[in-house]
Amino acid sequence: MKTNLVLTGLTGCGKTTLGRQLSKMLNMGFIDTDEDIVELYGPINHLFEKGETYFRDIESRRVKILSQHSNTVISTGGGVILRPSNMEALKKDGLVFYLTRPVEEIMATADPSERPLLKDGVQALARLHRDRKPLYLKYCDHVVQSSDIERALSEIIARWNQRS
Incomplete structure (x- = not known):
């Protein structure tokens, strides 16, 4: 039986908010992969300044x-689905939920200063959603x-x- 509950979805879709509440309601631990990275490596926007690949390498290790x-x-970063190895690791003992939100x-509702991929506005986020949606659907157990x-x-x- 899967023992972890994994939340995926675009940045700002509610993964952290729902994750914290679910952990309390289900009496489970809680990990936010982005918060973990910030604690160990510093602000994500600073990591992105070194390139998205640099950030994704750190994310994959964590x-x-x-x-x-x-x-x-486990609340994941929005781009965790970009690397199959991430999803293989998460799915091994995790039931994966893809959270959707317009x-x-x-x-x-999201603060672009805290989310580097939102700084380019609604069209960029819509493009990101269009590009990533097939991957979210590929790896999730439930939408x-x-x-x-x-x-x-x-x-x-x-x-x-x-x-089961």
Whole structure:
């Protein structure tokens, strides 16, 4: 049986918010891969200044380590799906949820200064969504619309409790 609950999706779709609540509701640990990286390496926007590949290499190293936890909700960075090795590690012991939320909602609520990939506006985020959606769908076990937090929590918990 899978012991980790993994949240994927675009930046700003609610992975961290839902992850924290799920960990409390399910009495599980919580890890946010971006927060882990910031704690160890500094702000993500500074890491991106050295290039996206530099950041993705760090992210992959951390995902490999963090995915070995058990009984943990893991909130991932939006680009974690770009490397198959990340998703193989996360899926090994994790049930993967793809959180979806309209791009316009994300832009209305997210702070671009904290999210490097939002600095170029709604068109860039829409392009990112279009490019990444096939990967999110490829690797997820379940798709959950995350605009309504309470509904998303209920759906994720129901699917988590049905896992085999």
